Amino acid sequence: MKTMKSLKIMALLGLLTGSAFAAAPISYWTFDEDTAGLGLKTTIDSGSQATNTKWSADTVDHGQVTDGLGSFVVSGNALNRYTQLTDLSGNAAAYNPAYTSGVYRLELNLASWELDTATAGKIFVAARNDATELARIEFYVTGANATKVQWNVGSGTFRNREFTWTNSVVSFAIELDLDNDTARYYMDETQIGVDFAFTAAQMDNFRYAGVDWNGSGSEIVKIDSMGLMDELADPPTPPPEYEFVPVSSWAFDDDAAGAGLKTAIDSGSQAANTQWANDTVVQGQVTDGLGNFVINGDTVSRWSNLVDLTGGESAYNPAYTSGVYRFEVNFASWAISDASDGDVSFIVRNGASEIAKIGFSMLGTNSAQIQLSNEGGDYRNQAFTGTNSAVLAVIELDLDNDIARYFLNGVQLSINFAFTAAQVDNLRYGTSSAWNGTSTDALNIDSIGFFVETEVVEPPQTTTEIYNAWIFDYPGVGANTNLQDHGDSDDLDNLTEYAWGGDPSDGNSQGNTPVQTVLSDATNVMEYIYFERTNAVALGLASILEVGTDLVFTNWADGSPYVVGSGASADAGFNAVTNWIPTDAEDKQFIHLQIKFTP
Structure with missing residues (x-):
């Protein structure tokens, strides 16, 4: 058995990159x-x-x-x-x-x-x-x-x-x-x-x-x-956030001029499963190539239902039976003469039963009207002058609580209305009678959509994003923000300071550096303790202990067999990993603690 002549402890740090009142x-x-x-x-x-x-x-x-x-x-x-x-x-x-x-x-x-x-x-x-x-x-x-x-x-x-x-x-x-x-x-x-x-x-x-x-x-x-x-100083956990996600939605922004509803682009989740039963081209109801669907003042009457790909009336299969939904029509503008007359309807249905409707009609006296209504007969009207622009009409349908809400330009109209529909399974569009104006008269529709309310789930931060947030808190490093940069004078790169809890902008703050001791009550053993963050895996960090006998012709070997214990350290948020390395196995040995980061 050999007696140890010299033992040199070296921290050779490397980077391995993997591909309401609280x-x-x-x-x-x-x-x-x-x-x-x-x-x-x-x-x-x-x-x-x-x-x-x-x-x-x-x-x-x-x-x-x-x-x-x-x-x-x-x-x-x-x-x-x-x-x-x-x-x-x-x-x-x-x-x-x-x-x-x-x-x-x-x-x-x-x-x-x-x-x-x-x-x-x-x-x-x-x-x-x-x-x-x-x-x-x-x-x-x-x-x-x-x-x-x-x-x-x-x-x-x-x-x-x-x-x-x-x-x-x-x-x-x-x-x-x-x-x-x-x-x-x-x-x-x-x-x-x-x-x-x-x-x-x-x-x-x-x-x-x-x-x-x-x-x-x-x-x-x-x-x-x-x-x-x-x-407490920290605010309470905020309630979940919700957003409306399109089920069927036509914005007309990417449609070429002259497209009818049947070929207009639907960006909703049901687009691949549904189609309009009838097109609107020959009726004078087409896109203008500028982001609008245009109903001319001399258009011909046309009705069309959203159906499944075989023509079945239940376009949404299975039907929507619970949750909160938003049906909206965004009227971009209209310029219609006194002589014009006509109306257009956008309808949410269950089978052939009308559940909710947003309608636009000419009153024939230099004025137009938008009406919002539901299956219970509750309606609200809003009149406008003969030439107007951007009006967003919305009906929210709460199938869980049996209520309907009407909105114009984000303002709720009146109270919540009783609403008792069992389900929603299709949409309907139509002009109920021929318009009797001229082709220069026009109603421009900016968008049509049916949306479902969905909880917003933020994607988890990547390990790189977490590191970037950490280094951002140390503006003293200047431009030295990369993992292998040195933002201070202590010869530890940012990755090491990140792993050990140091301050990358302060040469006097290195965090939890390893500790080595020759044990007095153990024979021929060097105790080497290094520290790991308790959430190291979530941060993409790993500490790898290696032992070798030559720094020129490196022969690093796995040091994990020398681990004798691991547990919480005195510093909250860190575990202490204790290793006992024999001192009588080689003439000389070197310790290499590698910090690995996985993006």
């Missing part, structure tokens, strides 16, 4: 993990101040305890109990230092209550500054066959809501904005009233009370959760 709890009780029969003093506080605070008094002997099922129960015959948070020494300023800026939320969430007309009593939670009450949410029995909740942040700022004797889940909250001196009241996340003026220098404790009950033990109020929360 809040944190301050003091908060959910009662979900509490066993039955506990008073407030022994319930679990999940807030950030839990280890620094305590309740001044317990509630066990007062008929106010947990039920072991996730609620804190106040009996109708409960005895009076006030209790507030203090610090561990019993001082009134539970939060030290006090909260002097930011936005905070006081909550009282009820699971249920069962009370009768003979019961009286109340529970409340309050945010305070020492003994001064800043905000209170109070639920109480009025004695007049009703219960109430009251929000209050001072004189003249209260709001009340009344409830029946038996009810269930409901939440109440007050948001306190110490920076802008406003308070907002909420019930089930709906704001009650306006923003109220609110002035407080600080907030340093929380209070609970259950008092003045005179009912029986079978009457109860169940609190699901309560507490104080601090608004």
Whole structure:
């Protein structure tokens, strides 16, 4: 066996390229993990101040305890109990230092209550500054066959809501904005009233009370959760975004002049499965080669249905039976003389049944009219002068909620209308009677379309995009933004700094560099620890350990057999990979840690 004469550790780094209010709890009780029969003093506080605070008094002997099922129960015959948070020494300023800026939320969430007309009593939670009450949410029995909740942040700022004797889940909250001196009241996340003026220098404790009950033990109020929360800097996750995707759509932008509907380009998802039953060329209804479909003032009447490729009436097979749809006609312009008369209809159908229609008609008195209607007979008309331009008419059909909405140029007309169609399976176009104007009169249609509402799903970022976003945060590197560029003076390229969590613009910040040690309690072993990001795979990063004996005639060999452990490091977001490399196997050895990036 050979004795090690020299061991040189070298980090030879290479690049291989492959082809609504988000809040944190301050003091908060959910009662979900509490066993039955506990008073407030022994319930679990999940807030950030839990280890620094305590309740001044317990509630066990007062008929106010947990039920072991996730609620804190106040009996109708409960005895009076006030209790507030203090610090561990019993001082009134539970939060030290006090909260002097930011936005905070006081909550009282009820699971249920069962009370009768003979019961009286109340529970409340309050945010305070020492003994001064800043905000209170109070639920109480009025004695007049009703219960109430009251929000209050001072004189003249209260709001009340009344409830029946038996009810269930409901939440109440007050948001306190110490920076802008406003308070907002909420019930089930709906704001009650306006923003109220609110002035407080600080907030340093929380209070609970259950008092003045005179009912029986079978009457109860169940609190699901309560507490104080601090608004987080990060915004809440936004709701999903939706867009309308074309099912059948004609923009006429790429159509040559003289094309009828049958040969006009359909860019919708159903284009390969559908066709117009009749063309419109000989009727004087054709494209102009400039992005419009033109109906001349002397056009001949023409009707055409969108059918399947065999001529079947159900163009969409299977039919559309759920979801939200948008049917639109974009009128580019019209120039029609007083003598003209005629109309054109664009229709959504189920079989031969008309579901919704957008119609354009000449009134014969130097005016035109656009009408939107649905199967229920609900319609809206809008009149225009004899010469006009760009009007977008839209009908939205919600098959899930049975409503229809009408829009002109993005503005909804009137209310939502009842709409009860079972499905949509074809479209219809037509001019119902011959126009009696001249060929110089014209109605220009910019586009026609039937669209389905679809959730927008953003494609995942590529590893290159993620790297580019990272390097963008270091403007000090200047133009040295490539993986193998050096943006500072530490001889580590950007890729290595990226992998190790360094600052590519600061020579003194290299991140989590490898550590090597000759172990005192192990024979002939060198411990070599390198660090990998916990999400290395998602970032396209891989660390490859190799060991060799010659730097001139390289003979790098796989170093993975030397791995003895891997786990979370002291630096969040990184794993430590520990290797034990024998020092008595060769006269000399070199360690090569390669950082690989896969785009």
